[in-house]
Amino acid sequence: MKITFPHMGNVYFAAKALFDDLGVEYVIPPLTSKGSLEIGSLHSGEEICLPFKIMIGNYMQAIEQGADTVLITGSCGPCRFGEYCELQMNLLNNLGHNLDFIVIDSPGDIGVKELIRRLGKISTGSEYNRLQKFKALLNAVKVVNLIDEVEAKARYLAGFEANRGQCKKILIECKQEAIKCNSGKSMIEILNHYLDKLNQVPIDQRKEPIKIAIIGEIYTVIEPFSNLYIEDKLMDYGISTKRMLTPSWWLKNLVLSPMNMNQLDIKKKSKEYLPMMIGGHARECIGEAVLAYEEGFDGAIQIFPMGCMPEIVSKAILPKISKDKDFPIMTLVVDEMTGEAGYVTRIEAFVDLLERRKDNVLSRC
Ligand code: SF4
Numbered sequence: 001m002k003i004t005f006p007h008m009g010n011v012y013f014a015a016k017a018l019f020d021d022l023g024v025e026y027v028i029p030p031l032t033s034k035g036s037l038e039i040g041s042l043h044s045g046e047e048i049c050l051p052f053k054i055m056i057g058n059y060m061q062a063i064e065q066g067a068d069t070v071l072i073t074g075s076c077g078p079c080r081f082g083e084y085c086e087l088q089m090n091l092l093n094n095l096g097h098n099l100d101f102i103v104i105d106s107p108g109d110i111g112v113k114e115l116i117r118r119l120g121k122i123s124t125g126s127e128y129n130r131l132q133k134f135k136a137l138l139n140a141v142k143v144v145n146l147i148d149e150v151e152a153k154a155r156y157l158a159g160f161e162a163n164r165g166q167c168k169k170i171l172i173e174c175k176q177e178a179i180k181c182n183s184g185k186s187m188i189e190i191l192n193h194y195l196d197k198l199n200q201v202p203i204d205q206r207k208e209p210i211k212i213a214i215i216g217e218i219y220t221v222i223e224p225f226s227n228l229y230i231e232d233k234l235m236d237y238g239i240s241t242k243r244m245l246t247p248s249w250w251l252k253n254l255v256l257s258p259m260n261m262n263q264l265d266i267k268k269k270s271k272e273y274l275p276m277m278i279g280g281h282a283r284e285c286i287g288e289a290v291l292a293y294e295e296g297f298d299g300a301i302q303i304f305p306m307g308c309m310p311e312i313v314s315k316a317i318l319p320k321i322s323k324d325k326d327f328p329i330m331t332l333v334v335d336e337m338t339g340e341a342g343y344v345t346r347i348e349a350f351v352d353l354l355e356r357r358k359d360n361v362l363s364r365c
Contacts, residue, residue: 001025001100001125004067006055007032009222010151011247013175014144015071017184021136022126027067029058032225036061041336043091049080050226050305050335051219056088063097071122073250074105079279079310108258139184141251146191148248150174153198155231159209159240162202168235170197208362210299210354213292214243217304217311218281220334221245227303227334228343237351242297244288245281265291273317280310289321289329298354299328301347306335328353 002025005015012028019026030036036057043060044053059070072085085103092099102122107115123133154171161167174194181187212234220226221243234241244266256262266287274286285302292300302318304311315331322329330350332343 001069002027002067003069003071003102003122004029004059004062005071006058007223007225008219009224009247010144010147013147013178013187014140014247016179017143017181017187018122018136018140020182021139021184022123022133023128024123024125027062027065029062029065029067032058032223037225037336043095047307048087049308051217051223052080052084052088053336054223054226055084056091059088059092059097059099063092063099067099069100069102071102071104074103074109079308081280104254106254106257112258136184139188143184143187143191144251145248146188146195147175147178148246150191150195150198152242152246153195155235155241155243157198157201157203157240158235159211159238160203160207162204164238165236166201167198168232170194170201208358209238209240210351210358211240211242211297212351212354213288213295213297213300214241214303215245215285215288215292215300216281216302216314216331217285217308218245218250220303220305220308222247226305227332228338228340230301230303230332230347233344233347234351239351242292242295244291245284263287269294273321274314278310278313280308282310282314285311285314286317286321289318289327290325293321293325293327298358299330299350301350302329302331304331304333306333328357 003019004027005011007029015026016028032054037054038057039060040053040055040057044056059067074085085101089099089101102118104118105115119137126133128136151171154167158167174191178187178190181190214221214231222245224231231241231243253262263284266284269290270283270287274283277283289300302311302315304315318329318331321327328350330346332346
């Protein structure tokens with residue numbers, strides 16, 4: 001068995017740590033690029049959403065390196081994601097690739113026993129004992145939490161750093177060093193080291209940067225290629241950003257959902273505008289917009305793939321939140337045809353608007 005998985009932000013760090021510690025064979029697909037999207041688009045239905053196409057591109061590139069098993073996460077409510085696994089299996093089968101799929105889903109949907117069975121399947125090729133396998137899993141969880149923490153800190157501090165570009169440099173260096181590690185333990189050490197480095201970044205106390213929350217469809221906000229590296233661009237402008245949806249958030253949500261203890265803040269904040277789960281992460285998007293306003297952010301950017309059903313609903317609700325709270329929210333819809341120039345122009349215009357609003361408020365104080 002040679003496992004692969006689709007890229008989704010920082011997931012590949014945790015996956016590498018897990019597979020290294022388990023001693024199982026794996027393939028990390030090349031980081032998502034135009035090439036992966038082209039391959040995926042070539043084989044997928046035109047109407048299917050962008051994440052599906054990119055994932056197919058990732059699998060095809062991993063198959064070239066010998067992958068025969070795909071590890072993916074399961075459904076996120078009533079939207080196409082629930083069908084991804086079946087559709088992708090059929091598509092790859094029709095292309096002559098007989099891949100096995102391991103789907104990690106919420107214990108609330110598949111039961112704890114089934115979840116454990118599926119997790120066990122990942123380690124069938126491992127020679128290690130149960131305790132070692134459990135430690136490998138714990139290390140992978142630590143890795144995903146740490147890398148997300150490093151990233152969140154770097155992106156937020158970017159607005160306050162005394163030396164422009166320092167946080168971005170540390171973040172890039174951290175990822176380059178972490179991926180070279182051959183065990184979960186060494187990766188954890190590296191990530192802690194870079195977290196310390198970020199804690200020592202000189203801050204300019206006089207700065208009052210623009211703060212933007214990144215909200216929207218989970219895959220598009222997490223996977224940087226699909227959002228045309230928006231967080232990197234905002235970092236370059238000296239803007240602080242915050243994104244709630246991360247792989248570590250997803251994991252925490254998965255663990256807490258059977259007890260109905262997951263995302264209590266989101267449920268509370270979204271209640272007035274979208275009191276129920278409608279699939280995907282639409283409710284999260286609404287709750288995040290309200291939270292961002294209450295936390296003093298200057299605006300929010302919603303990103304989702306063309307045709308994403310749950311996010312189209314949240315897009316229709318966001319103007320109401322924006323009006324009620326006098327809180328600017330911009331929506332960016334992405335697909336394989338999205339041109340970078342127009343995309344950047346819209347981001348810059350939005351940043352401009354936020355800066356002018358902030359200047360007006362400051363001049364009145
Ligand atoms: S949330 Fe949207 S983009 Fe994601 S699978 Fe569902 S419909 Fe597609």
